Amino acid sequence: MRVKMILPALTEATSPFFRPIKYSLFPPLGLATLAAYLPEDDQVSIHDEHVEKVRFDDEPDLVVIQVYITSARRSYQIADTYRARGAYVVLGGLHVTSLPDEAMQHADTIFLGPGEDTWPQFLTDLRAGVPLRRYESTHRSLFGVPPIRRDLIKRHRYLVPNSIVVSRGCPHVCDFCYKVAFFKGGKQFYTQTVDGALAEIDRLPGRHLYFLDDHLFGSPPFAEALFDGMRGMGRLWQAAGTVKAVLEQPRVLEKAVASGLRSLFVGFETVNSANLSEQRKYQNIGRDYAAAIRRLHDLGVMVNGSFVFGMDQDGPDVFDRTVEWAIENGIETATFHILTPYPDTALYERIKSAERLLHSDWDLYDTRHVVFKPARLTPAELEAGYWSAYREFYRWGSIFRGASAKPGLKPRLRHIAYAGGWKKFEPIWDLAIRSRQVLHALPVLELILAAGDRRASGPTVTAAEPYRTPAARATPPPR
Numbered sequence: 001m002r003v004k005m006i007l008p009a010l011t012e013a014t015s016p017f018f019r020p021i022k023y024s025l026f027p028p029l030g031l032a033t034l035a036a037y038l039p040e041d042d043q044v045s046i047h048d049e050h051v052e053k054v055r056f057d058d059e060p061d062l063v064v065i066q067v068y069i070t071s072a073r074r075s076y077q078i079a080d081t082y083r084a085r086g087a088y089v090v091l092g093g094l095h096v097t098s099l100p101d102e103a104m105q106h107a108d109t110i111f112l113g114p115g116e117d118t119w120p121q122f123l124t125d126l127r128a129g130v131p132l133r134r135y136e137s138t139h140r141s142l143f144g145v146p147p148i149r150r151d152l153i154k155r156h157r158y159l160v161p162n163s164i165v166v167s168r169g170c171p172h173v174c175d176f177c178y179k180v181a182f183f184k185g186g187k188q189f190y191t192q193t194v195d196g197a198l199a200e201i202d203r204l205p206g207r208h209l210y211f212l213d214d215h216l217f218g219s220p221p222f223a224e225a226l227f228d229g230m231r232g233m234g235r236l237w238q239a240a241g242t243v244k245a246v247l248e249q250p251r252v253l254e255k256a257v258a259s260g261l262r263s264l265f266v267g268f269e270t271v272n273s274a275n276l277s278e279q280r281k282y283q284n285i286g287r288d289y290a291a292a293i294r295r296l297h298d299l300g301v302m303v304n305g306s307f308v309f310g311m312d313q314d315g316p317d318v319f320d321r322t323v324e325w326a327i328e329n330g331i332e333t334a335t336f337h338i339l340t341p342y343p344d345t346a347l348y349e350r351i352k353s354a355e356r357l358l359h360s361d362w363d364l365y366d367t368r369h370v371v372f373k374p375a376r377l378t379p380a381e382l383e384a385g386y387w388s389a390y391r392e393f394y395r396w397g398s399i400f401r402g403a404s405a406k407p408g409l410k411p412r413l414r415h416i417a418y419a420g421g422w423k424k425f426e427p428i429w430d431l432a433i434r435s436r437q438v439l440h441a442l443p444v445l446e447l448i449l450a451a452g453d454r455r456a457s458g459p460t461v462t463a464a465e466p467y468r469t470p471a472a473r474a475t476p477p478p479r
């Protein structure tokens with residue numbers, strides 16, 4: 001069977017404002033995960049429209065499309081094209097799960113939720129000639145999943161080819177998050193086996209890793225065992241975690257650092273605690289954000305703070321306050337978002353029932369456009385404030401001020417190199433990406449991350465036995 005898997009480009013990929021650095025970061029892991037279930041004699045290829053021009057004049061038997069909200073329109077277009085050419089077209093992913101009826105109009109079969117249970121079932125049904133129109137995931141497990149088909153990923157096109165996910169979902173429940181809708185009907189948070197995760201890490205070449213898990217620290221016993229296993233592997237890695245995990249799991253965090261954690265994406269979301277209860281982000285309420293940042297910096301971990309603007313308690317002063325707070329606390333990089341009600345989330349239902357939705361143009365549900373009526377701001381104020389937050393945070397003056405919050409020259413220089421390198425040299429990144437030289441930038445990133453290495457000085461960080469794959473462990477170590 002000829003199988004073509006496609007991650008369609010978010011609509012703006014063709015726009016002059018398209019930012020290659022953002023979209024050339026991570027390869028399509030979801031599709032590579034599904035490809036692993038296909039037998040060896042199938043001809044399978046993965047195409048990511050963010051980093052390559054995809055041709056549509058071929059004749060695959062099966063077309064598999066992953067649909068995100070912002071790429072829904074493009075996905076449906078591609079699906080319609082291939083159906084007209086006689087291919088069997090299947091759609092899955094987050095947006096299909098949120099709005100199955102909409103997706104169904106463009107597909108032969110749709111999938112709701114993660115695919116590890118439904119996809120192999122579908123393949124069996126398809127070969128037997130009895131595929132269903134709709135599959136819904138209920139059995140959630142990552143035990144025994146086949147190794148993801150990284151050989152199908154065009155590594156040289158991505159800045160972070162070594163991105164990896166070792167869990168699914170998150171143990172928390174926040175009103176604005178995609179998670180509850182996507183994982184309904186089964187477990188909301190589950191992990192791979194530690195050995196499976198370590199073996200997957202072992203298969204990745206080079207030093208750098210980026211964990212894309214929503215909450216890598218979500219299961220402390222799993223995280224601890226994983227970091228123990230990673231010790232001595234010589235990795236440098238980045239991931240996402242919560243304020244709660246940073247403050248309440250000191251031992252796990254120290255083990256993470258010992259195994260190579262050098263930068264953490266932290267969802268602060270808002271510096272206004274009234275907003276947090278409104279969004280049911282209870283795990284952040286009353287937490288000392290500044291203490292969490294200090295703790296990470298003390299361990300040599302850089303912070304990428306994530307902030308959302310437009311919650312009901314946000315007034316016109318929220319942008320300056322947030323940026324000022326982030327700079328004062330020496331946050332190295334910040335990601336700002338405009339609150340966006342994704343269909344099928346609690347936030348969406350609340351905004352919709354209050355008749356505050358402005359439209360359903362999914363192209364604009366990209367966290368950069370205002371798609372609802374904010375409570376204490378006009379949509380124009382919210383969008384302008386969002387852009388000004390980026391401008392103000394990434395001014396050289398702000399970068400130097402943020403750096404000066406650090407003790408010592410080395411952390412200050414690292415701050416300037418990372419924050420400056422990320423945002424200020426974007427045209428150079430773009431050039432590297434467009435000339436397919438992006439992988440050459442990886443050593444620079446590794447150098448900056450390694451500058452936080454405290455292995456020589458930290459009392460908690462000691463040399464450990466290097467990780468050995470389960471197969472290697474079956475044989476006794478050499479004496």
Ligand code: B12
Pocket residue numbers: 007010011012022023024025026027028029030031033034064065066067068069070071090091092093094095098111113114115116118119165177178212213214337342365366367368
């Ligand atoms: C990496 C990533 C990106 C990368 C690239 C995406 C990529 N290469 O896949 C980049 C940086 C480009 C990106 C950009 C954006 N992203 Co993003 N991103 C992610 C992230 C962190 C990881 C995706 C991933 O690899 N997951 C791991 C794999 C294994 O899971 P998966 O891809 O979901 O695939 C599984 C299932 O979905 C399912 N499946 C998927 N497709 C199909 C198809 C079939 C046929 C079947 C059977 C099953 C199936 O099976 C797979 C295996 O279980 C997710 C968060 C998350 N945890 O998923 C957010 C996430 C997908 N992003 C999101 C958003 C909102 C965006 C942005 C729109 C916003 C922003 N400001 O960042 C932008 C897009 C900007 C724009 N202009 O449009 C939202 C999506 C919400 C939605 N309803 O669509 C998420 C969920 C983050 C969040 N918490 O809100 N993103």
Ligand code: SF4
Pocket residue numbers: 169170171172173174177178179214215242267
């Ligand atoms: S902590 Fe993050 S990933 Fe988890 S539910 Fe909240 S927003 Fe979603």
